[in-house]
Amino acid sequence: MADIVQAAKLLGDARRVVVFTGAGISAESGVPTFRDALTGLWERFDAQSLATPQAFQDQPDLVWGWYEWRRHRVSTVSPNPGHRAVAAIESRVPSTVVITQNVDDLHERAGSRDPVHLHGSLFAPRCSGCGEAVALPPATAEPDAGRRVQPPACVRCHGLVRPGVVWFGEALPEAALEAAARAASACDVLLTVGTSGMVYPAAEIPRIAARAGAAVIQVNPHATPMDSVALVNLRGSAGRILPELVT
Numbered sequence: 001m002a003d004i005v006q007a008a009k010l011l012g013d014a015r016r017v018v019v020f021t022g023a024g025i026s027a028e029s030g031v032p033t034f035r036d037a038l039t040g041l042w043e044r045f046d047a048q049s050l051a052t053p054q055a056f057q058d059q060p061d062l063v064w065g066w067y068e069w070r071r072h073r074v075s076t077v078s079p080n081p082g083h084r085a086v087a088a089i090e091s092r093v094p095s096t097v098v099i100t101q102n103v104d105d106l107h108e109r110a111g112s113r114d115p116v117h118l119h120g121s122l123f124a125p126r127c128s129g130c131g132e133a134v135a136l137p138p139a140t141a142e143p144d145a146g147r148r149v150q151p152p153a154c155v156r157c158h159g160l161v162r163p164g165v166v167w168f169g170e171a172l173p174e175a176a177l178e179a180a181a182r183a184a185s186a187c188d189v190l191l192t193v194g195t196s197g198m199v200y201p202a203a204e205i206p207r208i209a210a211r212a213g214a215a216v217i218q219v220n221p222h223a224t225p226m227d228s229v230a231l232v233n234l235r236g237s238a239g240r241i242l243p244e245l246v247t
């Protein structure tokens with residue numbers, strides 16, 4: 001119990017806060033994380049092999065079908081108390097910067113003003129040829145697991161439309177990474193929630209904050225490589241712990 005009191009005090013006293021999130025914060029909304037049901041539902045493939053430019057080049061319909069399934073899933077779920085607690089932190093400390101690795105829109109729907117999406121978004125598809133942003137109709141009814149869906153063609157250059165996410169082997173958006181590193185190096189407290197801390201360079205963000213002297217608080221039901229970086233490790237789910245941090 002002492003840890004949560006210490007974490008709430010650190011957060012309450014902080015003037016400059018960064019919240020860094022991963023798939024775990026959306027788990028209680030029903031969005032599977034990378035390392036469990038998501039691949040379970042697509043047990044034939046692991047996310048890491050599908051989330052690559054090569055996979056899209058080789059099997060655009062399989063990759064596009066996977067992302068349409070995920071876009072549909074996100075559109076059918078709601079933000080959970082964890083997302084809402086993050087928005088409450090922003091209301092209390094308006095300079096708070098929310099940095100997410102997630103490609104869902106649950107932070108925005110919970111009221112977060114302008115989260116930094118390090119790995120893009122399911123809702124920002126673009127042409128793989130000319131880069132043109134593409135407006136999509138709402139995702140089709142949930143395809144059965146593994147249904148192949150042909151990606152649409154760009155009206156301008158007839159290139160294949162691709163998901164607006166950062167795949168493994170692709171560079172992160174420079175502006176997003178710079179904004180995230182700048183915020184992490186200048187904050188008093190960095191709250192890292194629901195990430196296994198295994199994917200780089202995003203996983204550097206909490207380390208940048210710790211090196212700059214910030215207090216890192218981790219919320220995760222399991223141990224992660226961030227344990228050694230965190231000043232306070234709160235073992236538990238985001239939906240239960242975060243609201244306790246902001247009361």
Ligand code: BV8
Pocket residue numbers: 021022023024025027028033034035036051101102103119165166167168169170171172193194195196197198199200201202219220221222224236237238239
């Ligand atoms: C790049 C979008 C170079 C797509 C994703 C060193 C330096 C730089 C790169 C590398 C490096 N070493 C290796 C690399 C390559 C690679 C990498 O990091 N590989 C890993 C596997 C070792 N990195 C890259 O390829 C990156 N690009 O470096 O480019 C470059 C430079 C210039 C020019 C060209 C190239 C790009 C990486 C981005 C990949 N895209 N997502 C999509 O979504 O489909 S990554 C994806 O997985 C997520 O976005 C996230 O970032 C990552 C990890 O997922 P998590 O969010 O942590 O989720 P996970 O399932 O792992 O864990 C969930 C956690 O939640 C668990 O800890 C669990 O305990 C917890 N949890 C569960 N329930 C709850 C909970 N917590 C709280 N409450 C709950 N209820």
Ligand code: ZN
Pocket residue numbers: 127128129130131132154155156157158159
């Ligand atoms: Zn195009």
